[in-house]
Amino acid sequence: MFTGIVEELGEIVRLTEGAGDSAVIAVRGPLVTSDAGHGDSIAVNGVCLTVIDNEGGVFTADVMGETLRRSSLGALAVGSQVNLERAAALNSRLGGHLVQGHVDxxxxxxxxxxxxxxxxxxxxxxxxxxxxxxxxxxxxxxxxxxxxxxxxxxxxxxxxxxxxxxxxxxxxxxxxxxxxxxxxxxxxxxxxxxxxxxx
Missing domain, CATH: 2.40.30.20 (Elongation Factor Tu (Ef-tu); domain 3)
Structure with missing residues (x-):
């Protein structure tokens, strides 16, 4: 769950097409990666993605074909800036509104x-x-x-x-x-x- 309050502007540093219609993206975001671990959720332009690796301020995430078809993530390129937000903590203020990170x-x-x-x-x-x-x-x-x-x-x-x-x-x-x-x-x-x- 997210709040829609962007924490930082990140940058796409690598895009790797997978087998079929999937992809792996690598995103630079020093703030959102500062405490991110494997399995954590980070919203990228409003899309909830799961961290699979985090090293040197860059996290990687798998993006399946459904996500590429139903969002604008498929239009991103290396160098594209993206909005980043970590999942909300239950003890934090809800500054925006309840956001799932599921693009409609x-x-x-x-x-x-x-x-x-x-x-x-x-x-x-x-x-x-x-x-x-x-x-x-x-x-x-x-x-x-x-x-x-x-x-x-x-x-x-x-x-x-x-x-x-x-x-x-x-x-x-x-x-x-x-x-x-x-x-x-x-x-x-x-x-x-x-x-x-x-x-």
Whole structure:
């Protein structure tokens, strides 16, 4: 479980394609690797990955084909910057919202509008996820916990403060770039529970 509060910007230092449709990635992240051991979870652009090795501030993780198909990790290259967050500890503050690190879909940036001291960024919204996105609700974009400002049938907008732009990959992404989306898991559970009732 994560909070959507990015701890540091990491860098992809190695990508190795596996047999079939898998891959192994190596990510430099001195902060998140400082206490990471084999089997620990680290979110990479919002995707929960399991540490298989950690040496010299670089951790490696296996990425299966399902993850490559359902996220933007397959578009990464050596040198790409990524958002990194360690799994939340039960005794820590929950600064963002409950994030699982399970990507629901990929969106694209469709507009960036500068405002006074902040920026409005609009993203495409996959049709199958639209019902889970509400104004003033939480959404995770590339592992960043954000509040939805506005939502339409096929897009949503968030307000990005300078700290978010500076400290995450969202600040450097351009119109057309892909981003990982994770909707609020509570909405999905509510839907399932209500769907099983005879109303």
């Amino acid at each position: 879909g990929v969106a694209r940036i469709i507009a960036r509008e500068p405002a006074d001291q902040w920026e409005v960024v609009r993203f495409s919204l996959p049709a199958e996820l639209a019902k889970y996105v509400v104004e003033k609700g939480s959404i995770t974009v590339d592992g960043v916990s954000l509040t939805v400002m506005d939502v339409t049938a096929d897009s949503f907008a968030v307000g990005m403060i300078p700290a978010t732009s500076k400290l995450t990959v969202l600040g450097s992404k351009a119109i057309g770039d892909p981003v990982n989306l994770e909707v609020d898991v509570i909405a999905k559970y509510v839907e399932k529970m209500l769907g099983s009732r005879n109303v």
